[in-house]
Amino acid sequence: MGFRVSPEENEAINAAVALSGLNKQEYCYRRCLGREITVQGNPRVYKALKDQLASVLGELKRIEIAGEVTDEMLELIELITVTLGGMKGEGANE
Numbered sequence: 001m002g003f004r005v006s007p008e009e010n011e012a013i014n015a016a017v018a019l020s021g022l023n024k025q026e027y028c029y030r031r032c033l034g035r036e037i038t039v040q041g042n043p044r045v046y047k048a049l050k051d052q053l054a055s056v057l058g059e060l061k062r063i064e065i066a067g068e069v070t071d072e073m074l075e076l077i078e079l080i081t082v083t084l085g086g087m088k089g090e091g092a093n094e
Contacts, residue, residue, distance in 0.1 A: 008072060011072075012072060012075065012076070013028075015048075015052055015076055015079065016079060018044075018045075018048035018051070018052070019039065019045065019048050019049065019052060019079060019080065019083045020037050020039055020045075020083075021039055021040055021041075021042055021044055021045040021048075022037065038086070039083050039086050039087060041087045045083075045087075049080065049083065049084070052076065052080055053080065055076075056073070056076060056077060056080065059073050
């Protein structure tokens with residue numbers, strides 16, 4: 001199965017996939033069927049979190065100058081928060 005997405009949507013999907021620890025096929029399969037995605041902490045997820053947090057930091061520094069936060073950045077921050085909370089045992093991730 002294939003589908004077209006915008007470059008921004010592709011970036012958001014890739015970030016969510018990386019933070020889930022799943023491969024893209026498994027992630028999309030579970031999301032399409034409404035199944036729960038539980039993040040298991042491993043080196044790959046840790047690296048994805050580290051990379052995404054570095055990206056958020058860079059964006060926040062840019063925003064400090066420009067003065068605006070995009071919806072995409074807020075969604076990414078929320079996804080990182082949910083992932084970290086789930087890894088700490090504060091609830092299941094979806």
